[in-house]
Amino acid sequence: MKAAHNSPEKFIWEPMRVPAGGAASQPKILPKIMVWLILFVSATYVVYTLKLVSSSHAAGLACAGDADIFHKTLHLSTANATIPPPPTTGLEHIVFGIAASAKLWEQRKEYIKLWWRxxxxxxxxxxxxxxxxxxxxxSGRLPELRISGDTSRFAYKNKQGHRSAIRISRIVSETLRLGATENVRWFVMGDDDTVFVKDNLVKILNKYDHNQYYYIGSLSESHLQNIYFSYGMAYGGGGFAISYPLAVALEKMQDRCIQRYPGLYGSDDRMQACMAELGVPLTKELGFHQYDVYGNLFGLLSAHPVTPLVSLHHLDVVEPIFPNATRLEALKRLKIPMQLDSVGLMQQSICYEKKNGWTVSVSWGFAIQVFRGVLSPREIEMPSRTFLNWYRRADYTAYAFNTRPVMRNPCHKPFVYYFSKARTELSTNQTLTQYTRHHVPHPQCRWKMASPGEVETVEVYKKPDPHLWDRSPRRNCCRVLSSKEKRLVIDVGVCEEGEVSEV
Known part of the structure; x- marks a missing residue:
């Protein structure tokens, strides 16, 4: 086995041995091989060097091009950064279309005078x-008066309604056809018995791009009304807004659209039918108030949703919002806090007077309620049923929102303080609003605790917050500062870190 193993080794290595006699011929062959090898390596090196130099030059040009593009882009970005953003929407960008009737004009025009500027x-x-x-x-206290165009060519087949609904539904289109649309961004519809809070309307419209199609408004308070007409319809009495491009699109097709719906009842459902054909849904803003209710608005206003108050409607139907005043006198009183701080108007805050165990609900600029005992914010933020449904036979389940019954326990009946006057504290940049007790009979309460009836006046300090609605929606917080000498003093403002409405 060993001999067999060694035999191949001899075969492999023996040819590589140089015999003594062949040593003289080796030097002649080796130089030729070495020369060719050196030439081959040199040629290969030259070729690769040339390729490397050319690719580096091309890469350098590419980098220079990229750098040039980068600098141009940076320059454009810097130039664009200096372009100021488009100006915010103001009253000058809005055109109002007010639906009115000659029969009620002498009475209703007084509502328009309250807000027209x-x-x-x-x-x-x-x-x-x-x-x-x-x-x-x-002159100058009212908008321009015009007569609506003839609508006799349009069919109207609703036996319960009135064909004036057709002319009212065409107000935006007729206004647009007048041609005075320079710098117009929005058309806002309302009735002659609608009162707008102008600055809050502007605040709402600034949330939306006026270059897009927008149909903005709100629903009826009556669930039955919304079922009968539509939950996707903006009610015209509460007011609604249409962006300029949408108004242009509407004007082009509205007359044809109206012809297709002769059986509809009113102007606002005709408007919504055309919006449906245009494919534009309702953008809901709860600050537009139709107020399809009867009676006293106190429960609704004292628990206003956390959104800017934009409009009030059906003011001829409901009671004056302040007691012992006419409807116009009450609205003129509301204008005082409206001018001081429209952003905070009617906004609810809930806090507790811990020493006496009272619950305090502040509807800024309108009214304050003080309850004996501790009631949860969840309960207080629901409107109390001081009003009746538009359909008088309907019960409390026929509202499109939660409500709570008026307090049955005599000890829980709130003591109400209505806004009376206001001023600005220049030294602290705060508003000081005063609320005076509304004296009505109170049932006897056997609870052994202090009665809010001892308090005659409530004073509220509040710093105006113009950016309140630029942040996420949240109720302001209130803090009881003092409670003595028949006077309750409260501070209202943005909630601090960790502050909650709890005892």
């Missing part, structure tokens, strides 16, 4: 069904 660039037209008497002293 042409000196602030407001534009709008009141569209009437027939001419009305005008007065010289009202």
């Amino acid at each position: 042409p000196e602030r660039g407001m534009r709008g037209i009141v569209w009437l069904d027939s001419p009305v008497k005008t007065h010289r002293n009202e």
